[in-house]
Amino acid sequence: MSLGHRLWQQRQLLVMSVPMLLYILLFSYAPLWGWLTAFMDYKPAKPMFENTWVGLKNFQWLFSRSEFMLAIRNTLMMSIITLVFNTVSAITLAVLLNEMTVRKFKRTVQTVTYLPHFLSWVIVVGLAQNMFATDGIVNQVLLSLGVIQSPLFFLGEGRYFWWLVGLIHVWKESGWNSIIYLSAMSSIDPALYEAAEMDGAGRIRRIWHITLPGIKSTFVVLLVMNIGMLIGGTGEGIFDIPYLMGQNLLMDWSQTIDIFVLKYGISKGQYGRATAAGIFKSVVAIILLFSANRIAKRLDEPTLL
DSSP: OOHHHHHHHTHHHHHHHHHHHHHHIIIIIGGGGGGGGGGEEOOTTSOGGGSEEOTTHHHHHHHTOHHHHHHHHHHHHHHHHHHHHHHHHHHHHHHHHHHOOOHHHHHHHHHHHHGGGGSOHHHHHHHHHHHTSTTSHHHHHHHHTTSOSSOOOTTTOHHHHHHHHHHHHHHHHHHHHHHHHHHHHHTSOHHHHHHHHHTTOOHHHHIIIIIHHHTHHHHHHHHHHHHTTTTTOOSTTTTHHHHHHOOGGGHHHHOOHHHHHHIIIIISOOHHHHHHHHHHHHHHHHHHHHHHHHHHHHTTOOOOO
């Protein structure tokens, strides 16, 4: 069957895809011409091509700045911690929900865990700041249990910041992220569980040998996608939480690449340098995505491409 004939057979699907294709071309690809400013001493008052070309000087400036190197470190660490926390919590919650037999209780737990996803990050960060304040509920509980002798300054010490980002993500997104794993578990053949139970396998063994292998392909695909966003830091909340919770005391721990770009591009008007940082982030994200996809392919696992 020729390509033209297949396209004609699927013409309805092609027509439905046109709005999304136009959206991607207009908002994702058309702005790429602005990358040229990374190689210029760009001044908005001048026409685009009348600005002075500086070659790779903006990139050299970036990597000579300790501030940018700290931003790379912070972005990577917060993304890795968030990825691990979110993946583990989502799979754990999905397994527990899948094992529940009381339908009403299961639906109640699902609803309660999904709801935080629909709150804005401004509200979530506000709640977190109240909870982790020196006089907040977290410090009060730790003091009452005798775990600590004096309140901890969670919001003002850098060593706590990355972990707070991960914990806030878990509270907000674990219920929502578990949906796809629950869907994967629902496709597992119930006969496998029945056969394992007849062979004497307990609940833990059934989870370990049937449930988890049954969602492996879903896990690998999601992992490949998330690895591509590690340096990008574009995962929901990786920009929002540091931007909303960051302060001068935490700048060395909270500033991500996106915040660096915002700071130099909007606040300081150094558009060429900010664009160079954005290009670096995008290129590394693409390399990570294709590398993860290639490794998954070599291990004979499901891939994106």
